[in-house]
Amino acid sequence: MKGKIVILLVLCISISCRKEVKRVPNFEHDITTGPTPWTSSTFELEEHDFTFAIISDLNGGEREGVYKTAVSQLNRLDPTFVLSVGDLIDGGTEDSLQLAKEWDSFDARTSKLNMPFFYLGGNHDLTNPRMRTFWKKRLGPRYYHFVYEDVLFLMLDSEDYTEERMLEIYKARATALQIIAGEIDGTYEESTYFNMPERSTGGMGKEQLGYFKNVLEAYPSVKWTFVLMHKPLWMREDDKGLKNLETLLINRPYTVINGHFHSFSHTKRNGRDYTILGTTGGGQKEGDSLSFDHVTLIRMAKEPVITHLKMDGILDETGQVPRGNR
Secondary structure: OHHHHHHHHHHHHHHHHHHOOOEOOOEEOOOOOOOOOEOOOOOOOEOOOEEEEEEOEOOOOOOOOHHHHHHHHHHHHOOOEEEEOOOOOOOOOOOHHHHHHHHHHHHHHHOOOOOOEEOOOOOOOOOOHHHHHHHHHHHOOOOEEEEEOOEEEEEOOOEOOOHHHHHHHHHHHHHHHHHHOOOOOOOHHHOOOOOOHHHHHOEOOHHHHHHHHHHHHHOOOOOEEEEEOOOOHHHOOOOOOOHHHHHHHOOOOEEEEEOOOOOOEEEEEOOEEEEEOOEOOOOOOOOOOOOOEEEEEEEEOOOEEEEEEEHHHOOOOOOOOOOOOO
């Protein structure tokens, strides 16, 4: 009889231990004052591996209802948190009231997520100095990092120019939009804006590079590093591109993800995965089979397992694309 009691006790302890696999996750960052560019720092209890999601461009011709649907689908998929790669609002204005209206609209939809959301700015979100100031007051730093469960996330600002250069780009963009609208003569391809490297590949200043250099020195042996940005800084070959940061990353495992082109692509560079996402509601290119709406799920085990899910294939219990917010 005593032997049976001991066996039962051992079984109970064993079952109890198996149930205690979930724990409070470890989340680190360096923002001590002011607003933070994420919606919450309260995460669900986690196992040792975790899954996070990424959304891509909403704007550059946002199609109504797509992002709302993505939020509903993400809640069904239940990642630990959601990241963005920019172009969250239409932007491109110096009107503070209009900016507040657009951010209120985005935040209202994003608030339906059941998990934390991390902001990242794109050219639509950070078009001019006034928008940069608006971002700082509302969301805090334009570039930042955090560590979750020994995985380092570098959130880059690819619109990182001097104020003077930002104004030059902003004015050139305004002229290009007039050409496109037929308000003035000329062709878009011959415009000053079209031929600016910042239009397609962005830019990163020395201060931002120094910030991430310090971050990498502070976390030399994390399990993995993810580098997110809006424009593909890695396609710019001068010192305002990503090459200096890539040199610092060379001896660690890392993955680079960006948006901006509204067309999906993947390449190997430096032996690592570099992915350009499609859209999550943004304008799409007619005839481009790789211009599609999707969300990205990454399961972080020993190495990241990356899965891109087309939104029209994420269905509810009735076999339909969910339209509510669940």
